[in-house]
Amino acid sequence: MKNQALKGAALVVLAMTLYIQNDVATKLLTERFDTLQVMMVRGAIGAASLLVLLRFTGTTYSWKHALMPAVMIRSACDGLASLAFVFALAEMPLATLTAIMMLAPVISAGIGALIFRERLTGRLAISVMLGFTGVLIFARPVSTGVNFPMFLACSATLLLSARDLFTRHTSADVGSVLKVLQIH
Numbered sequence: 001m002k003n004q005a006l007k008g009a010a011l012v013v014l015a016m017t018l019y020i021q022n023d024v025a026t027k028l029l030t031e032r033f034d035t036l037q038v039m040m041v042r043g044a045i046g047a048a049s050l051l052v053l054l055r056f057t058g059t060t061y062s063w064k065h066a067l068m069p070a071v072m073i074r075s076a077c078d079g080l081a082s083l084a085f086v087f088a089l090a091e092m093p094l095a096t097l098t099a100i101m102m103l104a105p106v107i108s109a110g111i112g113a114l115i116f117r118e119r120l121t122g123r124l125a126i127s128v129m130l131g132f133t134g135v136l137i138f139a140r141p142v143s144t145g146v147n148f149p150m151f152l153a154c155s156a157t158l159l160l161s162a163r164d165l166f167t168r169h170t171s172a173d174v175g176s177v178l179k180v181l182q183i184h
Contacts, residue, residue, distance in 0.1 A: 022042070023089070023094060023098070024094065026038060026042060026086060026089055027089050027090075027094045029041075030086065030089060030090035031090075035086060035087055035090045038086060038090075039082075039083065039086050042082075042086065070166050071166075073162075073166050074163050074166040074167055077159045077160070077162045077163035077166065078159075078160075078163045080155075080159050081155075081156045081157075081159035081160045081163060082156075084152040084153070084155045084156035084159065085097070085101070085152075085153075085156040087149075087152050088149045088150075088152035088153040088156060090149075091148070091149035091152075092149040092150070092153065095138075096138075096153075097153050099135050099138040100135060100150075100153040100154065100156075100157055101153070101156065101157055101160065102131070102134075102135055103131065103132065103135045103157050103161075104157050104160040104161045104164065105131075105161075105164070106127075106128050106131035106132050106135070107157065107158065107161040108161045108164040108165055109124055109127070109128050110128050111161060111165060112165060112168070115165075116165070116168075
């Protein structure tokens with residue numbers, strides 16, 4: 001059990017390291033190249049990585065799963081969130097965008113409780129409120145005003161929350177790798 005926990009923690013650290021490197025590289029590239037070009041390269045690298053993961057895990061692709069409405073909506077939300085994220089990133093600081101994006105799980109928890117009647121404990125409610133407050137303090141939307149990049153960042157955050165909510169309601173027989181692969 002302890003080895004599994006350590007392995008899980010190591011994989012989370014690796015994933016977050018790759019996630020941060022991807023965002024930093026995207027930010028640097030959008031300063032030098034057209035945003036659509038960066039999106040194409042980012043998409044190609046992401047697709048290749050996911051295909052390698054698919055092959056490595058031995059998972060087979062299933063059109064039956066790919067055409068499920070929840071999977072298709074989840075994929076659309078994820079793809080649109082990626083577009084909004086990269087276009088926002090080209091115009092605003094990475095730290096501000098990251099802070100705004102950290103609202104996605106907070107929003108998902110709140111919406112899950114309101115719409116899907118998921119259990120919202122006192123602890124989770126306090127976490128949601130503190131998370132929302134923390135992001136507002138860091139991002140300071142009043143000082144910068146609501147401009148188009150801020151709108152894109154908020155849109156990406158809402159789309160990621162929707163993606164997460166649709167992921168929760170995707171059939172259990174759809175594997176994790178296949179859920180991720182749908183957008184690429």
